[in-house]
Amino acid sequence: MKRTFLILTVVAIAAIALSACGPATITANPAPPQRLLNVTGSGMVNMTPDIAYINIGVHTEKPTAADAVAENNTQTQGVVDALKAAGVDVKDIQTTNFSIYPNTQFDPQTNQKLGTTYVVDNTVNVTVHKLDQLGDLLDATVKAGANSVNSIQFDVADKSAALKQARDQAVKDAQTQAKEISDTAGITLGAVQTISFYDNVPAPVMNAYGKGGGAVEAPASVPIQSGQMTLTVTVNMSYEIK
Secondary structure (H helix, E strand, O other): OHHHHHHHHHHHHHHHHHHHOOOOOOOOOOOOOOOEEEEEEEEEEEEOOOEEEEEEEEEEEEOOHHHHHHHHHHHHHHHHHHHHHOOOOHHHEEEEEEEEEEEEEEOOOOOOEEEEEEEEEEEEEEEEOOHHHHHHHHHHHHHHOOOEEEEEEEEOOOOHHHHHHHHHHHHHHHHHHHHHHHHHHOOOEEEEEEEEEEEEOOOOEEOOOOOOOOOOOOOOOOOOOOOOEEEEEEEEEEEEEO
16 A cells, blocks of 8 residues: 555656646737838829721611621621721721611501511721821721721720839839828838739720711711820838838
8 A cells, every 4th residue: 555655646746847847838028010101102104096996887777688688798898898908907807796687667656567677787896007097997988888987996005115104103103202201200111011003094985977877978087086095003002110
């Protein structure tokens, strides 16, 4: 009995000693929140469009579907030929819509059916690289049979240089604001902690002409003004306050 008691006592003492030698937990004071100065800079660059996208179409309505398709095909081919003759590359002419549908007329008073005609629409999207010839090109397509011209959208083919210029302006604007604010507030700025930017490139759209039933005579030259596009870049920067 004495031996058993002695062994148990030794084991208990060893357990107490091990627990006393275990790692101690020290709770440190939480780090103070990082102080930041947030600024937003902007940069704007005006660009002159050098490319345009136009939807040019032929709208035909005849008593039979066959007649409507036949006339539409002739007029549409004439429009495509006129585009090629004006210097538009084949790869810049793409069919975006071809549709045939019946158009039934009713007497507005009796609501009785008066008859049905068939409508055919054929539309091509054209990319124009020579904007100084855009007015003459529209004249040529209308004379060739186009009676639906709309959604003239101007654009700049390569915006990379303008984007770089606008970003540089936005960063410098943010840096200037940060310096002015820190000098006025009497604080010292550290390194930039975060930076982000957003590009905004609007595409102005202009509509010309409208739908009609057949080819129309166009004026000598359609006046087209491409205007300017404004590319805007916004930069958000966060500086450490020392």
